Amino acid sequence: MIEVKQPGEYSYVFSRYLDPIVKVQPGETVAIYTKDAFENRVSKETDLPSKIVDGNPNPQTGPIYIEGAEPGDTLAVHILDIEATRDYAVSAHMPGLGGLAPTSSTPMLNDPLPESVWLYKIENGMVTHNEKMSYPWRPFLGTIATAPKMEALSALTPFDNGGNMDTPETKPGNIVYLPVNVPGAYFFTGDCHAGQGDGELCGFALEISAKVTVKFELIKGKAIKWPRIESPTEIMVIGSARPMEDAARIAYSELIEWMCDEYGWDKFEAYQALTQIGKLSVGNMVDTYYSLIAKIEKKYL
Incomplete structure (x- = not known):
């Protein structure tokens, strides 16, 4: 197994214009070490992120160069395991961020919400702030991406290359x-979470530093337009856009395309089927674009 740690500065963009930190072959198992969204600099409730975190959140480990990857291929990332590298998770309320707070894109006349930090102990499969706020360990990757074709995108941004989708479906298994x-795919990941509800409502989930174990597979000559996820029981597509209904349209239309191309469905039959038994969940409602996940259970395919 190859272990990957960022040798220098972490990246805060998904970009083809950075030097790869390592090159790996398809089929190799890779352990990737990540920092949390606060650069691992928040460890107590008095560590206000606005005072101690430089720049933007979400440091990324990468880019990782995948040997043999070429434009028009698809990179399949098998998520094998996510291990916390410390015994606590962090969340926060920050001025100018959150689904129920005034932001730069939704300004309001009321004052910003007060900044606060919330610490959670990770122990015995639970993530606990107090006896009332204790939740199961449900780890996933907040950010997982390849490089865009031309531009560099912020590590806060989800788009057609993946990115900061914040969906709990990017989990082990x-x-x-x-x-x-781009040649080599240029893979990035980071912003791991110990758990999160739909929408990542306040803007920060249960943020952790982590060791992420994955295996890369290349699907040659098969291009996809938007990120896809396969679980043992479902197939899913993630669309990221504003307004939120456009993210839903992307996700559902691409899911129909997947059903037609690989499962032999007629387009309008698929449209009808998803109307009756499709599922739709919200990854995030707080990022530069919103991410929605359209799903269908494999038993219906």
């Missing part, structure tokens, strides 16, 4: 399919 836009 699932396969994430990402488009390859």
Whole structure:
């Protein structure tokens, strides 16, 4: 197994214009070490992120160069395991961020919410702030991406290359399919979470530093437009856009395309079927674009 740690500065963008930190072969198992969204600099409730975190959140480990990956391929990322590398998770309320707070894109006249830090102990499969706020350990990757074709995108941004989708479906046991836009794919990940509700409502989930174990697979000559996820029981597509209904349209239309291309469905039959038994969940409602996940159970395919 290859172990990957960022040798220098972490990246805060998904970009083809950075030097790869390592090159790996398809089929190799890779352990990737990540920092949390606060650069691992928040460890107590008096560590206000606005005072101690430089720049933007979400430091990324990468880019990782996948040997043989070419534009038009699909990178399949098998998520094997996520281990916390410390015994606590962090969340926060920050001025200018959150689904129920005034932001730069939704300004309001009321004052910003007060900043606060919330610490959670990770122990015995639970993530606990107090006896009332104790939740199961449900780890996933907040950010998982390949490089865009031309531009560099902020590590806060989810888009067609993946990115900061903040969906709990990017978890161990699932396969994430990402488009390859540049030679080598240039893979990034970070922003791991110990758990999160739909929407990541306040803007920060249960943020952790982590060791992420994955295996890369290349699907040659098969291009996809948006990230896909496969679990043992479902197939899913993630769309990221504003307004939120456009993210839903992307996700459902691409799911129909997947059903037609690989499962032999007629387009309008698939449209009808998803109307009756499709599922739709919200990854995030707080990022630069919103991420929605359209799903269908495999038993219906």
